[in-house]
Amino acid sequence: MRSLTIFIPGLFGSGIAFPDDLPNAPALNWFLKKGFTKLRKLNSFSYALCDLFGLKQNGLNDLPIASISRLIDSDQYPDGVWVRVDPVHVSTNGNRLQLSDSSQFNITQHDALEYAAVINGLLESYNLQLEVPSPFRWYIKLNEGMELSTTPIDSVIGQDILPHMPKKSNNINIEQLINDIQMSLHDVEINFKREEEKKLPINSVWFWGCGKLPSIIDRTWSSVYGDEVISEGLSIVSATPFKKLPEKFDEIEDINSNFSNLFVIGEFDRFRNYHNFDEWVEMLVRYEINWFSPLSDALERKNIDQLIIETDINSIYISKYSRYYFWRDQKSFIS
Numbered sequence: 001m002r003s004l005t006i007f008i009p010g011l012f013g014s015g016i017a018f019p020d021d022l023p024n025a026p027a028l029n030w031f032l033k034k035g036f037t038k039l040r041k042l043n044s045f046s047y048a049l050c051d052l053f054g055l056k057q058n059g060l061n062d063l064p065i066a067s068i069s070r071l072i073d074s075d076q077y078p079d080g081v082w083v084r085v086d087p088v089h090v091s092t093n094g095n096r097l098q099l100s101d102s103s104q105f106n107i108t109q110h111d112a113l114e115y116a117a118v119i120n121g122l123l124e125s126y127n128l129q130l131e132v133p134s135p136f137r138w139y140i141k142l143n144e145g146m147e148l149s150t151t152p153i154d155s156v157i158g159q160d161i162l163p164h165m166p167k168k169s170n171n172i173n174i175e176q177l178i179n180d181i182q183m184s185l186h187d188v189e190i191n192f193k194r195e196e197e198k199k200l201p202i203n204s205v206w207f208w209g210c211g212k213l214p215s216i217i218d219r220t221w222s223s224v225y226g227d228e229v230i231s232e233g234l235s236i237v238s239a240t241p242f243k244k245l246p247e248k249f250d251e252i253e254d255i256n257s258n259f260s261n262l263f264v265i266g267e268f269d270r271f272r273n274y275h276n277f278d279e280w281v282e283m284l285v286r287y288e289i290n291w292f293s294p295l296s297d298a299l300e301r302k303n304i305d306q307l308i309i310e311t312d313i314n315s316i317y318i319s320k321y322s323r324y325y326f327w328r329d330q331k332s333f334i335s
Contacts, residue, residue: 002305003260004295005221007052009045009312010268013280023281027292031309035318042312044155045269046209046230052262052310053234054220062150065209066139068233073133081142083210085130086153087115089200090182096160101153102136103270105200109135114190115202122180126172137229138205146171150208157273166207174207181205213237225252226264249294272312 042048050056050063057063066082087107088099112135119130123140131139142148151164166174182204185191191201217238224235227245235242245263246252252261265287271280298304302320309316 001260002258002303003308004263004304004306005052005261005308005310006263006265006291007049007310008263008265008268009042009048009310010271011284011309011311012313013271013277014273014275023285023288025284025288025292027296028284028288030296031292031307031316031318034322035307035309035316038315038317040311040313040315044152045266045312046152046154048310048312049230049264050234052220053238054217055214055234055237060149062148062208062210063152064211064213065152065230067209067211067213068237069137069209069229070133070139071213071233071236072229073137073139074131078141078213080144081146081210081212083140083142083148083150084153084208085138085140085205086136086208087112087138087202088153088204088206089202090161090204097162098158099153099156099161099204099206100200101157101206104274105202107135107202111135111190112138115185115188118184118188119181119205122177122184126177142210143171148172148174148207148210150210153206153208154269156206161206178205178207220260221262222259224262224264226262226266228264228266231262231264231266248290249298269312 046065047057047063050065050068055063064082066084067078069084070078070082086102088101089105090097090099092098109132112132116130116132116138123129127143128140131141133139149167151166156164165178168174185201185203191203194201214237217234219238219240221238221240223241223243224231225243225245226232226235232242234240245265268280268283270276271283295304295307299307299318299320299322305320307318309318
């Protein structure tokens with residue numbers, strides 16, 4: 001069996017009042033019309049990705065996203081319990097508090113270290129330290145006995161964040177700590193500068209993905225290609241060959257052998273939560289040319305037996321025989 005699975009949440013945008021003049025995407029339309037489509041609802045990119053690797057959530061416990069991504073960001077084994085403490089911008093919307101994640105702002109490593117210096121001043125009394133190996137992904141190693149129950153950041157965007165705040169641990173007053181961090185960031189000089197430059201200030205952090213790095217999990221995929229760190233970390237934990245996602249499908253070399261490969265495309269995910277029609281159209285057209293059209297050709301040539309496209313709203317199953325399914329004429333998402 002030669003099977004490809006493409007994990008691409010946000011492919012169909014946010015679905016908020018898109019106009020009728022959507023881009024021409026004949027290959028993607030063909031997949032929708034001739035393939036078998038199953039509706040789904042994906043709330044978290046990171047948790048759904050873990051599920052594809054067979055890493056399941058145990059009750060209400062976090063999936064250890066922090067340890068998995070830090071494995072790549074720090075290039076060393078993350079012993080102990082780690083939690084992501086990612087920079088965010090929090091704003092009011094009526095009586096709701098909403099956050100914007102790093103897909104909506106840019107920050108340099110130099111600036112991230114300045115923010116970290118301020119926050120670490122507060123963390124000294126907790127015997128904790130913030131690490132910033134990446135400007136967009138910050139980490140804290142929790143002391144023994146500290147536990148947190150959190151909500152993944154990619155599932156709370158656009159919602160009121162108050163019901164999703166981290167649950168208090170017996171060893172740390174997390175609500176007070178977050179409040180202190182917000183107060184300290186409010187007066188940071190770099191935030192004044194960002195506001196003058198019409199950039200979103202970093203006025204809070206979001207705790208999530210708490211846990212230890214899991215032991216080796218069963219290998220599910222022949223190879224994984226991805227454009228973000230969680231898939232790379234999961235590949236290491238599952239002893240699966242990983243390669244950076246190429247610009248074009250035609251750059252993949254192992255199409256003529258038996259395989260069950262996973263392609264993780266993360267750059268569409270922001271369109272699930274942020275309505276930016278022009279950027280979405282531009283990216284969709286690029287992927288139609290570089291990915292969907294060549295994939296359609298590969299199916300026609302029978303170089304692929306099966307193609308599965310996993311988005312946040314549906315799963316699309318296409319086989320090399322789908323072109324013979326003349327009775328299928330499902331309504332397409334793309335005009």
